[in-house]
Amino acid sequence: MRTSGAARIGQYTALLGYLVFLAFPLLWLISIAFKPPRELGSPHPTWIPENPTLDNFRQAFDEQPLLDAALNSLVAALGAAVVAVLIATPMAYVMARRRTLLSRAATGWVVVSQAFPFVLVIIPLFLVLKNLRLIDSVPGLIMVYVVWALPFALWMLVGYVRAVPTELEEAAAVDGAGRVRTLVSVIAPLLAPGIVATALFAFITAWNEFFFALVLLKTPEKQTLPVVLTHFIGAEGVADLGPLAAAAFLATLPSLVVFAIIQKRITGGMLAGAVKS
Amino acid sequence: MTWATGTGTGTGTGSGTGTATAKRPRPERRRAAGADRERRLVDHGAWFLVLPALIPILALSVGPLLYGIALAFTDAQAGRTEPTQWIGALNFRDLLHDTLFWESFRIGLLWAVGVTVPQFLLALGLAVLLDQRLRLRWLARALAIVPWAMPEVVVGIMWRLVYNPDAGILNESLRDLGLGDGRDWLSGLATALPAVIVVGVWAGMPQTTVALLAGLQNTPRELHEAAAMDGAGAWRRFRTVTWPALRPIALAITALNLIWNFNSFALVYVLTNGGPGGRTRLPMLFAYEEAFRYGQFGYAAAMGCVMVALISVILAFHLVGRLRRGEDA
Numbered sequence: 001m002r003t004s005g006a007a008r009i010g011q012y013t014a015l016l017g018y019l020v021f022l023a024f025p026l027l028w029l030i031s032i033a034f035k036p037p038r039e040l041g042s043p044h045p046t047w048i049p050e051n052p053t054l055d056n057f058r059q060a061f062d063e064q065p066l067l068d069a070a071l072n073s074l075v076a077a078l079g080a081a082v083v084a085v086l087i088a089t090p091m092a093y094v095m096a097r098r099r100t101l102l103s104r105a106a107t108g109w110v111v112v113s114q115a116f117p118f119v120l121v122i123i124p125l126f127l128v129l130k131n132l133r134l135i136d137s138v139p140g141l142i143m144v145y146v147v148w149a150l151p152f153a154l155w156m157l158v159g160y161v162r163a164v165p166t167e168l169e170e171a172a173a174v175d176g177a178g179r180v181r182t183l184v185s186v187i188a189p190l191l192a193p194g195i196v197a198t199a200l201f202a203f204i205t206a207w208n209e210f211f212f213a214l215v216l217l218k219t220p221e222k223q224t225l226p227v228v229l230t231h232f233i234g235a236e237g238v239a240d241l242g243p244l245a246a247a248a249f250l251a252t253l254p255s256l257v258v259f260a261i262i263q264k265r266i267t268g269g270m271l272a273g274a275v276k277s
Numbered sequence: 278m279t280w281a282t283g284t285g286t287g288t289g290t291g292s293g294t295g296t297a298t299a300k301r302p303r304p305e306r307r308r309a310a311g312a313d314r315e316r317r318l319v320d321h322g323a324w325f326l327v328l329p330a331l332i333p334i335l336a337l338s339v340g341p342l343l344y345g346i347a348l349a350f351t352d353a354q355a356g357r358t359e360p361t362q363w364i365g366a367l368n369f370r371d372l373l374h375d376t377l378f379w380e381s382f383r384i385g386l387l388w389a390v391g392v393t394v395p396q397f398l399l400a401l402g403l404a405v406l407l408d409q410r411l412r413l414r415w416l417a418r419a420l421a422i423v424p425w426a427m428p429e430v431v432v433g434i435m436w437r438l439v440y441n442p443d444a445g446i447l448n449e450s451l452r453d454l455g456l457g458d459g460r461d462w463l464s465g466l467a468t469a470l471p472a473v474i475v476v477g478v479w480a481g482m483p484q485t486t487v488a489l490l491a492g493l494q495n496t497p498r499e500l501h502e503a504a505a506m507d508g509a510g511a512w513r514r515f516r517t518v519t520w521p522a523l524r525p526i527a528l529a530i531t532a533l534n535l536i537w538n539f540n541s542f543a544l545v546y547v548l549t550n551g552g553p554g555g556r557t558r559l560p561m562l563f564a565y566e567e568a569f570r571y572g573q574f575g576y577a578a579a580m581g582c583v584m585v586a587l588i589s590v591i592l593a594f595h596l597v598g599r600l601r602r603g604e605d606a
Contacts, residue, residue: 007511011406011409012412012413015413018399018406018417018421025436028439029434029435040444044452088330090325109338112592115588116540116585117585118561119561119568119580120342120582121341121342123574123578124341124344128344143337150333208428208429210546215565226428227430229434230546233434241441245435245438252431258426259422259425260419
């Protein structure tokens with residue numbers, strides 16, 4: 001198909017507009033993260049810091065327990081990703097291979113769970129976890145994250161299972177392999193890339209999560225990164241801009257790296273699959 | 278399943294289901310061919326595969342949901358010593374007269390629609406652009422992912438820095454363009470909600486774009502080419518070929534976006550914490566304060582129920598729409 005010159009110009013103008021809109025807040029965050037205090041106070045802020053500095057990063061670590069917070073986030077996100085994938089994979093297999101009442105109910109639950117207002121779930125969860133003495137603990141948070149990550153983990157995995165031909169399983173059955181054997185030695189290896197992508201996605205969502213962490217974690221040493229970041233903004237909404245930007249920038253890096261790795265896998269599959277099932 | 282039948286006119290009626298079959302032919306064929314074959318692969322003994330996921334789902338999701346609904350009919354409060362009482366629909370009666378709640382509900386709807394509609398239009402434009410062969414497309418694709426990968430808290434912080442009345446780039450840019458002396462966008466009574474809506478649009482655009490792009494890439498090129506040969510212009514091709522194929526995804530993602538946005542919390546919590554004067558106090562922020570600042574668990578649960586009811590209406594509309602077009606819901 002040919003596109004006329006005028007249309008091309010229009011397309012590139014629009015694309016440029018999108019690029020600016022998408023990029024400028026991020027560039028501004030980075031700019032502030034590297035600016036010394038004097039430039040931050042200037043009435044005419046500039047894009048490029050004149051005297052770039054790492055002081056903001058140092059100060060951010062001094063002001064808030066960022067390392068502890070990052071460690072808590074890492075434990076919570078890793079725990080949630082591993083557990084979610086371990087328990088979701090077998091169920092996804094059943095949902096993909098057989099249309100029983102159960103798998104239909106599970107699909108329905110996946111749809112509905114996307115629509116929960118968390119407040120209706122968090123109050124009872126808060127009470128239950130409090131009775132189990134799991135408030136203010138990362139294991140308690142992991143439990144919540146696992147269940148919260150399950151819907152889309154199931155959704156992604158069902159798609160991956162469907163891509164594995166049933167003939168392979170039949171062949172294994174003919175060769176005398178039992179169900180577990182077939183699953184472990186035939187299906188699992190083929191699913192591995194999908195399982196890794198799902199786990200990484202669960203990892204990012206947990207790493208980024210804020211609401212549950214805010215409600216369930218009270219002691220500062222146990223809080224995750226997003227919660228600790230909000231401490232940079234004082235009660236009156238006044239913030240020390242430099243360290244705030246520096247900490248925020250650091251908190252984003254892991255998600256950006258992980259997302260860059262799995263981006264292709266999610267882009268094609270997840271939402272399209274979600275929308276269609 | 279063959280596209281040859283629909284080509285030429287391009288006003289394909291069943292194109293929604295068509296894309297679905299084109300994407301994943303296997304399950305359909307399998308279902309038709311060998312239901313009993315499946316049975317051998319996964320028999321009733323497969324329960325042990327399901328239980329590891331089913332138990333936590335029931336214990337930590339379905340259970341709390343039911344418990345939450347029950348709480349809405351009690352006077353449960355944080356840190357109260359006397360036992361919780363069953364009080365019937367009293368919380369709901371109070372809610373009915375709670376002007377602050379209805380104000381937050383109104384703001385929630387304004388916010389949800391205000392974010393979803395522009396977000397959809399912008400995402401549609403970007404998806405169409407990304408579907409073309411353009412230079413810099415890779416950069417736009419990469420950037421379009423960024424808001425998605427960022428923690429919402431960071432997105433909020435980032436935009437606070439953009440909107441900052443002194444050190445923010447927005448006011449500085451406006452000054453440079455000669456458009457007034459700038460203002461404190463997030464604290465202005467009139468500007469706060471529009472300002473947070475812009476952030477909501479920015480933050481949610483990637484997911485919508487990716488969904489729409491996936492839909493676009495499922496529309497067969499031949500249809501476009503055939504329509505072009507018939508002399509259809511860009512707009513006509515969009516209207517007769519692209520849109521009919523995209524519609525199911527567009528409707529689904531819009532319904533989900535409305536719900537997600539109505540339920541959103543972190544972004545606005547960081548940007549304004551509901552201020553100024555409650556102008557951006559979304560229902561979730563209101564319910565959160567009610568529950569975890571004032572300890573009104575029963576009352577906040579009742580709010581949750583009302584929100585679920587509203588969301589169910591949206592979902593119902595969505596499902597009815599799909600069923601009417603003869604698709605699997």
